[in-house]
């Protein structure tokens with residue numbers, strides 16, 4: 001049914017090669033020949049932390065799907081326990097200035113592409129989904145999650161502030177009051193809590209069940225003319241996308257200022273240590 005890599009993810013562009021990156025394939029795209037629905041799988045082990053390369057490859061994959069007029073897209077993970085651990089902290093810890101700049105601009109681009117894509121989008125959340133992982137999930141139109149995992153914007157717990165477009169995405173997903181509580185507490189919801197608060201739409205018993213449910217959700221649009229569908233979606237979403245488009249540089253500078261603050265660097269160092277110690 002789903003043929004692997006029918007839509008090839010392009011290798012990294014030249015401007016990334018200058019950082020000495022190898023063009024490993026962190027994203028797999030497979031398309032169902034019959035329905036035209038694509039499954040986009042993040043496969044950057046161990047936790048799909050979003051580094052520059054994964055972000056760039058995701059953006060390329062989503063844009064390719066747009067160009068190829070795909071019928072729907074399901075975003076999921078190759079890991080059995082993590083959807084995405086959010087932004088790769090190593091991109092922000094003692095960063096190379098040119099790379100960290102590119103990193104943030106690429107993340108902005110990815111969000112604008114995913115949030116504003118014309119095709120129906122579903123996150124099949126088959127593992128933990130904190131911070132940037134939650135942002136990706138919320139940017140889709142529908143979320144299906146497996147039990148016993150967590151999801152949320154936990155930035156305040158890390159001593160940082162979620163950028164305004166993360167906040168807008170959460171507010172648009174669960175409403176002002178619940179977003180305010182969740183963001184100020186840096187709350188990570190369990191699957192059950194996420195369902196209750198409306199952060200996810202359905203619970204699935206397995207990844208296969210999540211994909212089947214996602215296919216069913218997308219299938220509903222077969223009878224809806226695509227143009228009115230897309231225009232309606234963008235009427236709801238384009239204001240926040242345009243806000244970021246207009247303030248990209250300002251947002252970048254705010255990010256760079258925070259990242260380059262010695263206090264942030266110390267915080268990131270301690271957090272990385274705490275992640276490693278959890279294992280010991």
Ligand SMILES: CCCCCCCC/C=C\C=C\CC(=O)SCCNC(=O)CCNC(=O)[C@H](O)C(C)(C)COP(=O)(O)OP(=O)(O)OC[C@H]1O[C@@H](n2cnc3c(N)ncnc32)[C@H](O)[C@@H]1OP(=O)(O)O
Nearest residue numbers: 049085086087088089090128130131132254255258275276
């Ligand atoms: C006024 C306007 C100001 C604007 C300023 C903007 C500033 C905003 C800046 C940043 C925004 C950030 C958003 C983010 O996304 S930050 C990332 C937040 N992510 C997390 O907190 C998740 C951390 N990870 C975990 O909780 C767990 O790893 C989990 C995802 C639950 C998976 O657990 P488990 O399966 O047990 O795996 P391990 O913890 O053992 O991890 C395996 C290895 O992966 C490393 N790891 C984990 N997460 C990350 C990460 N996000 N980045 C980099 N590396 C990560 C972990 O250390 C292990 O490494 P190793 O095997 O070497 O020990």
